[in-house]
Amino acid sequence: xxxxxxxxxxxSKKKQNFIISGILYVIAWAGALIFVVPLVWMIVTSLKTxxxxxxxxxxxxxxxxxxxxxxxxxxSQRDGIAEFSKRDDGTRIITxxxxxxxxxxxxxxxxxxxxxxxxxxxxxxxxKQGIVKIIEHDDKTKILQVVDENGALIKQYQLPENIxxxxxxxxxxxxxxxxVRINPQWQNYVKAWAPEALDETFNRYLLNTIIITVFGITGxxxxxxIVAYAFARFRFPGRDVLFLIMISTMMIPVQxxxxxxxxxxxxxxxxxxxxxxxxxxxxxxxxxxxxxMRQFFMTIPYELDDAAKIDGCNYFQIFSIILxxxxxxxxxxxxxxxxxxxxxxxxxxxxxxxxxxxxxLALGLQTFTTMYGTDYxxxxxxxxxxxxxxxxxxxxxxxxxIEGVATSGLKG
Amino acid sequence: MEKKSKISMSTxxxxxxxxxxxxxxxGMIFFVGGPIIASLILSFCEWDLIQPPKFVGLxxxxxxxxxxxxxxxxxxxxxxYTVFSVPLGIIGSIAVALLMNQKWKTVRLLxxxxxxxxxxxxxxxxxxxxxxxxxxxxxxxxxxxxxGIKGPLWLADETWSKPALIIMSLWGxxxxxxxxxxxxxxxxxxxxxxxxxxxxxxxxKFRHITIPMLTPVIFFNLIMSIVWSxxxxxxxxxxxxxxxxxxxxxxxxxxxxxxxxxxxxNMGYASALAWVLFIIILIFTLLQFKLAGGxxxxxxxxxx
Numbered sequence: 082x083x084x085x086x087x088x089x090x091x092x093s094k095k096k097q098n099f100i101i102s103g104i105l106y107v108i109a110w111a112g113a114l115i116f117v118v119p120l121v122w123m124i125v126t127s128l129k130t131x132x133x134x135x136x137x138x139x140x141x142x143x144x145x146x147x148x149x150x151x152x153x154x155x156x157s158q159r160d161g162i163a164e165f166s167k168r169d170d171g172t173r174i175i176t177x178x179x180x181x182x183x184x185x186x187x188x189x190x191x192x193x194x195x196x197x198x199x200x201x202x203x204x205x206x207x208x209k210q211g212i213v214k215i216i217e218h219d220d221k222t223k224i225l226q227v228v229d230e231n232g233a234l235i236k237q238y239q240l241p242e243n244i245x246x247x248x249x250x251x252x253x254x255x256x257x258x259x260x261v262r263i264n265p266q267w268q269n270y271v272k273a274w275a276p277e278a279l280d281e282t283f284n285r286y287l288l289n290t291i292i293i294t295v296f297g298i299t300g301x302x303x304x305x306x307i308v309a310y311a312f313a314r315f316r317f318p319g320r321d322v323l324f325l326i327m328i329s330t331m332m333i334p335v336q337x338x339x340x341x342x343x344x345x346x347x348x349x350x351x352x353x354x355x356x357x358x359x360x361x362x363x364x365x366x367x368x369x370x371x372x373x374m375r376q377f378f379m380t381i382p383y384e385l386d387d388a389a390k391i392d393g394c395n396y397f398q399i400f401s402i403i404l405x406x407x408x409x410x411x412x413x414x415x416x417x418x419x420x421x422x423x424x425x426x427x428x429x430x431x432x433x434x435x436x437x438x439x440x441x442l443a444l445g446l447q448t449f450t451t452m453y454g455t456d457y458x459x460x461x462x463x464x465x466x467x468x469x470x471x472x473x474x475x476x477x478x479x480x481x482x483i484e485g486v487a488t489s490g491l492k493g
Numbered sequence: 494m495e496k497k498s499k500i501s502m503s504t505x506x507x508x509x510x511x512x513x514x515x516x517x518x519x520g521m522i523f524f525v526g527g528p529i530i531a532s533l534i535l536s537f538c539e540w541d542l543i544q545p546p547k548f549v550g551l552x553x554x555x556x557x558x559x560x561x562x563x564x565x566x567x568x569x570x571x572x573x574y575t576v577f578s579v580p581l582g583i584i585g586s587i588a589v590a591l592l593m594n595q596k597w598k599t600v601r602l603l604x605x606x607x608x609x610x611x612x613x614x615x616x617x618x619x620x621x622x623x624x625x626x627x628x629x630x631x632x633x634x635x636x637x638x639x640x641g642i643k644g645p646l647w648l649a650d651e652t653w654s655k656p657a658l659i660i661m662s663l664w665g666x667x668x669x670x671x672x673x674x675x676x677x678x679x680x681x682x683x684x685x686x687x688x689x690x691x692x693x694x695x696x697x698k699f700r701h702i703t704i705p706m707l708t709p710v711i712f713f714n715l716i717m718s719i720v721w722s723x724x725x726x727x728x729x730x731x732x733x734x735x736x737x738x739x740x741x742x743x744x745x746x747x748x749x750x751x752x753x754x755x756x757x758x759n760m761g762y763a764s765a766l767a768w769v770l771f772i773i774i775l776i777f778t779l780l781q782f783k784l785a786g787g788x789x790x791x792x793x794x795x796x797x
Contacts, residue, residue: 101695102595109592110599113606119664120609122632123621135630308517315510316503327517330525332720332778336750337771340764341531342524343754344542364520371517396509425615427727432755443616447731450620457624464617475612479605482612483671 123468127273127461128265130241134457147261149227149254151236155182155205157198165194175204187211187233211235213252213260225261227254242268266458273462278452279445281437283466286445293358293430293441294423300362301370301419302412308365309374310400314386324375331368335428343432357433358426362419370415373485377411378404414485417478424471442467529771536765541758553765564766566741567749573655574745575722578662582718583711586666590673591703604674611668619731622661623648633660648732651742658743661728669714676710677703705790712781712789719777723770726751746770 126134128143161178168174173184177198184190188205192198211227218224223240238260245262248254275282312324346357365371381404389399405412430441440448449463475482511518536553540546557564593604610618625632626647634644645653684702693701726747729737735752737744746766754763 105592105595106597109595109597109603112589112592113603116610116664116667117606118632119618119621119625120613122625126624137630137635139630139632139635304516304520307513311510311513311517315506315513317507317510320510323514326521330521332716332774333525333529334720334724334747334767334770334774336724336747336767337532338525338528339750340535340754340760340767341528344531344760345523345528347542361520361524363516364524365517396513400513421612425613427616427730428751431730432751446616446620450623450731451734457627460620461624464620467617468613471612472609475609476605479608482608483604483675 120468123461123464126457127269127459127465128267129269129458130263130266131456131458133263143265145263146259147225147238147240147263149211149236149256149258149260151207151256153207153209153256154203155184155188155207157182157200157202157204159198160200161198163192163194163196163198163204177204185234185236187229187231187235208235210253210255213248213250213254215246215250241266269458269462270466273449273459273466276449276452276459276463279437279448281440281445283442283445283463285438286440286442289355289439290424290441290443293355294420296355296359297362297423298416298419300359301366302415303366304363305366305370305374305415306405306408306412307400309371309378310404312371313375313378314383314399314404327368327371331372339428339432346433352433353435353439354433355439358423358429366415370418373415374408374411377408381407410481410484413478414481417474417481418485420474421471424467532764532767535761536768538761538764540760542760543758546761549761553762554769556762557765557769563741563744563749567737567744567746570655570737570742570744571723571725571746574658574662574725575719577656578659578722579715579718581659581663582666582669582722583715585663586669586714587673587707587711589666589670590677591699593670593674594677604671607670608667611665614665615727616731618664619661619728622657622664622728623732626657648743649739651739654739654742658725658728658732662722662725669718672714673707673710676707680706708788708790712785716778716781719781720774723747723774723777 125141125143129140133140133143133145157177157180159178159180161180164176166174166176171186173186173190175182175184175190175192182204184205185207188207190205192202192204198204208229211229214226214228216224216226221242223244225238225240225246227235227237229235240261241263243264243266245264247259247261254260273283275284312320312327342357342361343352346352349356351357351360385403385407386399389403394402425443426441427443427447430444431447434440434444437445437448446463446467450460453459453463535546537548537550538546539549539552589607593600593607597603626634628634628644628646628649631644631647633647637644647653647657680703684706685698688698688702724747725745729743729745729748730751733743735748735756737748737752747770750763750766750770753759753766
């Protein structure tokens with residue numbers, strides 16, 4: 082009796098854990114979905130036409146079809162006396178109790194001037210079918226018209242570049258006919274890459290960013306490893322105090338050093354050059370990176386150094402021949418963090434770079450948004466262009482991100 | 494010749510130590526220490542970079558605290574942002590880390606997804622959020638409308654612009670999640686096993702093992718989170734075109750410093766503002782070190 086009770090207790094506990102784990106699993110995925118939505122939405126939006134952006138409910142797949150759609154019978158919206166007028170472009174307006182009905186040229190009007198109309202009464206009929214007419218513009222956009230046999234316009238659609246036509250010139254179509262499929266607008270990326278409203282293309286921004294990033298990462302790698310080597314492998318007076326100072330610089334806000342540093346670079350004549358963004362990386366490479374490298378050096382046994390010393394290696398040789406190859410994963414981590422930092426950095430380029438030809442991707446993207454404030458499809462395409470390299474590096478270098486954080490966050 | 498004396502060996506080592514340290518020492522002098530002192534001196538001056546600097550004593554600080562409404566607004570906005578984004582961020586990242594510490598087959602993929610937004614932080618993600626928070630066609634307000642809630646104007650509304658920034662900051666909890674995850678994985682499994690034998694349930698284990706063992710990580714993370722959140726800039730600059738609007742509701746301290754330094758060219762006043770920021774961060778950091786004894790648990794460290 083006692084025995085069975087115990088087993089069922091364990092069983093129930095197991096079951097309970099299983100249920101809890103299941104609930105957590107669902108929560109984890111629901112959260113992940115929310116986290117990934119902004120990036121997915123960025124890509125989806127980047128492939129839409131301007132019309133497709135502003136729809137409620139939002140469209141998740143940037144493919145849409147245009148179906149010929151018009152009412153055969155135009156009905157009055159109000160009770161009243163019909164008044165007629167004509168626009169300059171030839172369309173007719175029937176006004177009933179202050180409500181203006183626009184009657185296309187191709188429609189047949191069924192009511193006479195000054196007659197009494199009741200709400201819901203058919204006042205005009207549209208042709209049951211029309212003929213497709215396609216007009217191409219110079220900029221590759223098209224206009225698709227549906228006209229009646231006299232050439233009078235029934236309906237008109239402005240089409241973007243990237244479409245698939247289901248109908249051809251001269252086809253006879255009825256309401257409900259599928260006319261066009263609008264495909265993902267890949268040319269949004271072309272438009273975003275070389276924006277008409279900006280002096281520079283993203284070629285330039287990309288090149289500038291690559292130059293700054295490459296030299297920046299090199300500086301960080303060189304100087305942070307050397308400094309970390311000193312902190313990890315040498316005994317000298319004041320080492321621990323200096324190390325503590327180094328760690329505490331992580332808590333100094335950059336703004337407090339920003340202004341004098343700016344003035345210094347101004348006197349050196351370095352404003353609007355890449356030097357202020359690159360040169361400081363060669364002087365230490367940042368407290369976080371030094372700390373990270375030091376942690377890695379500490380894990381390597383001293384015996385290796387001693388053995389190398391006996392073999393006649395000097396400190397430089399120990400550093401470059403023995404130790405550096407052993408901390409490759411740490412170098413990768415520092416390089417990847419450096420890449421992300423340089424790629425995303427905004428404040429420094431904003432302060433130091435003035436002419437658009439020197440802009441980085443981050444600055445270029447910001448300028449882009451000020452010029453294309455509501456063209457969210459182009460803004461999302463530009464954002465995707467800027468983020469893509471980061472996403473690629475992230476997927477290939479994930480391990481190093483995680484290792485880097487784990488090493489520095491824990492052993493400190 | 495071959496055998497150097499012990500003293501000269503250690504002197505030799507020390508000299509080389511300093512040589513290798515040299516880049517950092519120079520960096521400290523020219524890019525950290527020097528500028529800090531220079532900005533302290535500047536904070537007592539008036540300087541537009543054209544006329545020679547003029548010493549004005551405490552004028553900058555007096556003006557700031559007595560008659561500069563925008564300074565108080567920026568201080569309020571920065572505190573508002575910090576007070577909400579830091580605790581929510583820490584709770585959020587611990588919660589996600591706990592989930593990501595489960596032994597599911599797909600957990601690696603999940604970790605990637607949660608971590609991803611923290612590497613995309615910058616101009617691009619600010620733009621993405623401008624679009625997500627668009628009052629009429631944004632996904633956020635659409636999602637709210639599914640629950641029958643009419644979403645606010647977010648970045649165009651004084652009361653909702655700061656919450657918008659906070660929500661955006663929570664998208665980046667993945668970065669801290671990795672730190673906590675590493676912390677969780679460093680907790681010895683025996684502790685949990687021992688607790689289970691003592692009859693501890695899930696909550697008991699969480700409350701009496703996970704949280705105490707995690708406190709050193711939380712402590713470090715809390716300090717850095719506050720330091721970082723006081724420095725919020727890029728998102729605000731991008732989303733408000735460098736203005737901090739509507740009606741200064743997102744004018745944060747760093748943006749205000751930026752405006753004074755690089756738009757109005759008040760180098761002295763901007764330096765004074767930067768020093769106020771520095772002192773605030775310093776006070777918060779020291780306060781936390783002072784309070785740490787009360788809640789940070791260092792038992793794990795003793796084992797080393």
